[in-house]
Amino acid sequence: MRLPDMLTLSLLLLSFACGGRKSEPVDAPATPDGAPTLPVEGQPGPTINPTESQAAVHKALSVRDPEPDCADVSALTPEPVADLIFVANHADQPPWASTRAARCLALGHGEAAKAELIAWMGDPSAKGLALMLLAELDQLPEPLAMELAQAALAGPLADEARPRIAKVENANVRALAL
Amino acid sequence: MHRALFALPVLAALTACTGVGDKDGRPSKDSVVTEGPLTTLRGSILSNQSGRVLVPIELTGDEVSFMVTAKTDDTYISLEAILDENGDEVVNWKDWLNSKSTQSLTSAFYIYGYDSVVNWPVRSEDRSLSAGTWTARFTTVDEDYRYVEDVFVDYTVQTKTDHDLESGVVKVRLVWAEGLDTRNDLQEAVAGALVRWSEIWAAAGLTVEFTEVSSDLDPELNVDSVAPFPNDAVDYGGADDDVTLVIGETINDVRGLYGQSGGLPGTLVSTANAAVYVSWLTNAGRDGEFEEFEVLLLGETMAHEVGHYLGLFHPVEASYDYYDALDDTVECTSYSKCESQLGENLMFPYPLCSFTDCEPQGNLTVDQRAVMNLYTGAL
Numbered sequence: 187m188r189l190p191d192m193l194t195l196s197l198l199l200l201s202f203a204c205g206g207r208k209s210e211p212v213d214a215p216a217t218p219d220g221a222p223t224l225p226v227e228g229q230p231g232p233t234i235n236p237t238e239s240q241a242a243v244h245k246a247l248s249v250r251d252p253e254p255d256c257a258d259v260s261a262l263t264p265e266p267v268a269d270l271i272f273v274a275n276h277a278d279q280p281p282w283a284s285t286r287a288a289r290c291l292a293l294g295h296g297e298a299a300k301a302e303l304i305a306w307m308g309d310p311s312a313k314g315l316a317l318m319l320l321a322e323l324d325q326l327p328e329p330l331a332m333e334l335a336q337a338a339l340a341g342p343l344a345d346e347a348r349p350r351i352a353k354v355e356n357a358n359v360r361a362l363a364l
Numbered sequence: 365m366h367r368a369l370f371a372l373p374v375l376a377a378l379t380a381c382t383g384v385g386d387k388d389g390r391p392s393k394d395s396v397v398t399e400g401p402l403t404t405l406r407g408s409i410l411s412n413q414s415g416r417v418l419v420p421i422e423l424t425g426d427e428v429s430f431m432v433t434a435k436t437d438d439t440y441i442s443l444e445a446i447l448d449e450n451g452d453e454v455v456n457w458k459d460w461l462n463s464k465s466t467q468s469l470t471s472a473f474y475i476y477g478y479d480s481v482v483n484w485p486v487r488s489e490d491r492s493l494s495a496g497t498w499t500a501r502f503t504t505v506d507e508d509y510r511y512v513e514d515v516f517v518d519y520t521v522q523t524k525t526d527h528d529l530e531s532g533v534v535k536v537r538l539v540w541a542e543g544l545d546t547r548n549d550l551q552e553a554v555a556g557a558l559v560r561w562s563e564i565w566a567a568a569g570l571t572v573e574f575t576e577v578s579s580d581l582d583p584e585l586n587v588d589s590v591a592p593f594p595n596d597a598v599d600y601g602g603a604d605d606d607v608t609l610v611i612g613e614t615i616n617d618v619r620g621l622y623g624q625s626g627g628l629p630g631t632l633v634s635t636a637n638a639a640v641y642v643s644w645l646t647n648a649g650r651d652g653e654f655e656e657f658e659v660l661l662l663g664e665t666m667a668h669e670v671g672h673y674l675g676l677f678h679p680v681e682a683s684y685d686y687y688d689a690l691d692d693t694v695e696c697t698s699y700s701k702c703e704s705q706l707g708e709n710l711m712f713p714y715p716l717c718s719f720t721d722c723e724p725q726g727n728l729t730v731d732q733r734a735v736m737n738l739y740t741g742a743l
């Protein structure tokens with residue numbers, strides 16, 4: 187086994203198990219219409235107050251298997267683009283909720299969400315979303331795929347993006363990585 | 365548990381025959397290998413004129429479970445029934461796939477690939493084994509569900525004689541997609557996940573023994589129930605007593621039905637569906653980096669997915685109207701009831717999470733533990 191230092195890790199994980207994984211609830215001020223409370227500098231971490239539809243999208247995307255159908259998820263909300271963006275940007279847990287939200291946005295609402303998708307391609311804190319979108323380039327319309335690839339190659343994720351873009355089937359997109 | 369026996373694998377018998385099963389659907393045995401409590405018999409057979417494949421399962425009376433894996437080259441195959449030594453039906457697909465059925469027992473009944481796998485008994489309440497020749501009756505069908513005759517079928521019958529159903533070892537072979545095995549961040553995340561997984565399964569008396577294999581598999585995994593990928597195409601050192609877990613970057617899953625597990629149950633031998641697939645990327649979240657809580661969830665996901673592979677269904681599906689076939693997992697009918705009654709169960713279809721926290725999810729019921737220990741690969 188090349189697995190490193192299992193003892194240290196097991197102790198670390200045991201401390202998790204004993205200490206509980208849930209953080210203490212944070213008393214948050216009421217916000218109108220359930221809008222998210224964004225983090226304020228110098229204060230404890232953000233409190234997320236999703237709307238009903240955002241919570242529904244989050245729950246649907248939380249299912250382990252089989253992966254929920256993006257059209258079904260989008261049908262849960264009158265504002266799929268805004269809600270999927272919200273989940274992609276604010277759902278820390280489970281981790282697959284945010285990456286799946288990004289994928290559903292690209293596949294089902296690419297044009298409407300284009301600005302956000304392009305922003306992720308250049309944002310190291312959204313690297314997971316960016317890598318997920320790079321894996322879907324061949325499923326996207328070529329103009330959108332080109333824009334996303336160009337954004338990734340022009341930003342701080344270029345080193346990770348390049349070998350992935352070099353593997354896509356679309357020759358025009360692939361050429362960007364050469 | 366017969367761990368010591370694994371150190372001294374014994375080739376108990378080896379017989380060889382030529383040809384395949386004859387036109388009347390009679391089987392041809394190719395080999396029999398016994399290693400400790402596990403015996404693996406390989407053979408071949410042709411489907412008969414009514415598109416049936418009758419795989420013989422010869423039992424001495426000392427076996428506690430068997431697994432039959434049947435596969436074709438390009439024809440759909442599924443289990444129709446299991447018959448005991450007297451020819452009486454022990455289980456029939458019609459009892460589980462009908463308009464009134466709301467429970468799942470085994471995926472062997474489903475027509476979805478060129479292989480079909482059944483483990484028997486599934487549950488402790490199912491008919492136990494008795495001496496004589498039992499039969500697993502499969503059907504071969506085309507895309508329009510018409511029976512197909514003269515289909516060449518490779519089959520493997522595995523039996524176990526490990527009578528300790530309170531504890532056992534499951535061997536898991538971790539196959540890294542190309543390049544991932546050299547990434548320290550993934551190595552550490554998976555190592556932590558294995559600790560959580562082991563902790564969960566320990567409650568079922570099961571020890572997980574891991575081995576790792578590097579591979580040249582594309583990290584963008586394409587998973588297809590009828591494509592010979594990856595185990596049929598490349599031998600990554602798998603034995604007939606281990607479960608394969610492939611770790612890739614993304615999964616393009618066109619199977620749809622089961623998500624990441626190759627079957628409920630999955631097989632111990634090589635077929636197109638002989639693996640569980642996990643994407644590191646979807647488990648690393650928005651920033652693509654593993655935080656500690658994500659390592660825990662990855663461990664729960666692995667324990668859940670390989671739990672499917674050992675034969676566990678979700679106690680309730682996310683539609684809240686379809687269930688496993690176990691007595692001690694309640695049949696709840698709304699998300700609020702299901703989450704409160706089953707939300708901490710390992711096999712619940714989703715973890716209970718706010719946007720920032722998830723509840724630990726590792727409980728197993730007595731009946732679920734029995735299913736896991738009856739899996740022929742739990743030795």
Ligand SMILES: [Zn+2]
Pocket residue numbers: 250251252668669672678711713
């Ligand atoms: Zn599942």
